[in-house]
Amino acid sequence: GQQLNQSPQSMFIQEGEDVSMNCTSSSIFNTWLWYKQEPGEGPVLLIALYKAGELTSNGRLTAQFGITRKDSFLNISASIPSDVGIYFCAGDGQLVFGTGTRLLVSP
Amino acid sequence: EAGVAQSPRYKIIEKRQSVAFWCNPISGHATLYWYQQILGQGPKLLIQFQNNGVVDDSQLPKDRFSAERLKGVDSTLKIQPAKLEDSAVYLCASSSTGEGGSGLPYEQYFGPGTRLTVT
Numbered sequence: 001g002q003q004l005n006q007s008p009q010s011m012f013i014q015e016g017e018d019v020s021m022n023c024t025s026s027s028i029f030n031t032w033l034w035y036k037q038e039p040g041e042g043p044v045l046l047i048a049l050y051k052a053g054e055l056t057s058n059g060r061l062t063a064q065f066g067i068t069r070k071d072s073f074l075n076i077s078a079s080i081p082s083d084v085g086i087y088f089c090a091g092d093g094q095l096v097f098g099t100g101t102r103l104l105v106s107p
Numbered sequence: 108e109a110g111v112a113q114s115p116r117y118k119i120i121e122k123r124q125s126v127a128f129w130c131n132p133i134s135g136h137a138t139l140y141w142y143q144q145i146l147g148q149g150p151k152l153l154i155q156f157q158n159n160g161v162v163d164d165s166q167l168p169k170d171r172f173s174a175e176r177l178k179g180v181d182s183t184l185k186i187q188p189a190k191l192e193d194s195a196v197y198l199c200a201s202s203s204t205g206e207g208g209s210g211l212p213y214e215q216y217f218g219p220g221t222r223l224t225v226t
Contacts, residue, residue, distance in 0.1 A: 004149075033214070042219050043198075048214050095155070097142075098149050099148065
């Protein structure tokens with residue numbers, strides 16, 4: 001079945017640094033979604049992308065829908081300790097989730 | 108607006124026993140999803156309902172898992188009998204259809220999940 005690969009698998013950064021992560025697919029998607037999951041909680045929707053090439057921001061978060069429709073990127077600017085968590089990308093169709101990027105932020 | 112409610116939050120059972128999980132979606136959301144999330148992995152869709160009809164259950168192990176959403180609102184997921192490999196967090200999510208409702212399709216809102224341990 002479809003699979004979404006996320007990279008990096010994990011990141012350990014200093015507070016204030018910018019972060020970039022990406023998600024790639026072997027198939028085309030019409031929708032890309034980015035979620036954040038904290039321990040003991042369900043994923044929380046951060047950003048939804050509906051058009052190839054679309055660039056959308058939500059506060060310090062910016063996500064892009066790749067032109068090929070097979071990838072998406074998430075950037076976090078000026079990271080803070082509460083950004084800690086696992087970030088998942090997800091695509092429509094079969095509602096496939098990626099493998100996740102674990103983010104750790106050192107104060 | 109109340110979020111997606113799930114119960115119980117935790118459950119420990121022995122293999123071959125049965126277990127049931129309950130989910131109440133956000134009011135007005137026609138679509139309901141059940142996911143299985145094994146430790147260290149992303150959520151995997153088990154079943155998707157549109158109102159009280161099944162849209163996709165291709166990844167539901169039907170020999171032991173069943174789910175229903177009889178009145179098109181809340182839903183129950185059952186495992187009978189449980190195996191060790193069923194240990195996971197079971198997440199429920201809901202979304203609107205995007206037709207005159209709030210939000211857009213595929214923007215799913217998740218509950219806190221039920222952590223199942225099978226011993």
